[in-house]
Every structure is written in C-alpha cells, then in structure tokens.
Amino acid sequence: MSDSQPPARLPLEWIAASLRRERTRIGLSLSELAKRAGIAKSTLSQLEGGSGNPSVETLWALAVALGVPFSALVEPPVPSVQVIRAGQGPSVASEQANYVGALLSSSPPGARRDIYRITAEPGAARDSEPHIPGSVEHLIVSTGRVKAGPRGEEVELEPGDYMAYRGDVAHSYEALLPGTTFVLVMQHM
Numbered sequence: 001m002s003d004s005q006p007p008a009r010l011p012l013e014w015i016a017a018s019l020r021r022e023r024t025r026i027g028l029s030l031s032e033l034a035k036r037a038g039i040a041k042s043t044l045s046q047l048e049g050g051s052g053n054p055s056v057e058t059l060w061a062l063a064v065a066l067g068v069p070f071s072a073l074v075e076p077p078v079p080s081v082q083v084i085r086a087g088q089g090p091s092v093a094s095e096q097a098n099y100v101g102a103l104l105s106s107s108p109p110g111a112r113r114d115i116y117r118i119t120a121e122p123g124a125a126r127d128s129e130p131h132i133p134g135s136v137e138h139l140i141v142s143t144g145r146v147k148a149g150p151r152g153e154e155v156e157l158e159p160g161d162y163m164a165y166r167g168d169v170a171h172s173y174e175a176l177l178p179g180t181t182f183v184l185v186m187q188h189m
Contacts (some may be wrong), residue, residue, distance in 0.1 A: 011090075015059070016050040018073045022066045023048075025052075036065035055095040060129065067132055069188050071114040074103055089117070097124040099173065101184070112188035120146065120175035127151075127172045134189030135167030144180025148173045157182075 012067050023033050025141075030048070034041040046052040056130055063070045074090060091102040098121035103114065120126070125147075139148055141157045148163065151170045155163060165171065167186060 012050045015073055016048050018047050023067055033065055039063040056092045057095055069114055071103055097126040101125040114186045116184040117186050118182050120180045121178055122175050125172045125174035127176050127181050128170050131167045132188060135165060136187040137167040138164045138185040140183045141182040144177040145181050146173060146175055146182055
C-alpha cells in the first residue's frame, strides 16, 4: 500500500444491512443487542442507519453478541472470481493500536473459516476479547515480527512462522517491527 493511498474502508451500507439482518434473525431489539455488546444504543442505531465509523472492537463486540463470525457483519457480495490486490480491499482499523484488518475471504456456506491480511505497526498491542465458542486462529507471518497468542501465552513470530491457538479466549497481536504483515485464518467450529 502506498503512503498516498489510504486503505479502503468498508461501505457502511454493508455493515448496516448485515447488522439489521443478524439482529432480526435472532429477534433482538436495538436496546438488547447494544446491552449484550456493551455499546451505546445510539452507536448501534447509527450503524444500522448506515452512519458512523465503526472500529474493529465495536464490530467484534457486535459479532460476539450476535453469535456470528466477524465476517458476517462486513462481507460484501462476492462475484464468481475475486481478486484483492495487496494494500486494497475492505478494511477496518483498530482504536487500540496501529492495526488494520482486511477481510480477504469469508466463510462460504458449509465451511466456517475467514481469511484476513493484517498490517500492523509497533506501538500498543491489539487486544482481542474471546470470539464465538470453538474459534481457532491460525497465523502466518509474512513480514516483520509479531507477538501474538492467548493472554499470558504470547509467542514472538518471524516471517514464515505459523501458530494456531484458541480464539475463544482473550488474546492479542503486537507488531514488533515496522511494516509487519501476517495472514490470519479464523476457523469457527
């Protein structure tokens, strides 16, 4: 990604439609979903209305409260052939750290896995609360160095290193070198 071109943002209409669809599917009111996700009802109302600027943390909290993978809230309609060039694609930034996740592939019907390309810079760690029960994360470092894993069990990884760990427990990712990138595969049981 060049310095002159910011990462693509997720169209809010995708998020709005997905939130309404999933909330309606399980029969929750705006108030109840906001309470379960630990966010303000006004924030949820704005998101469902197609406005606001949701962070990774807000979307993850909503996905967990809805019992769906993160990708269910951010996935676009997919054509029969899909190419996402390096540095492009729908992405969401973290409020906690210099961390941007770009969804590369969501779980198709009958399979339950999502693939992300992550770019991260040194600074604060990206803390992640537990995902839906049975989640497993697979991480492969492309460039730089990252410290990742369940809280208290973090491991430093270098390019080419792979690790797998439970995603349904609190965990974190921290870039240790500038220009750190890795592929994250989330498997949902």
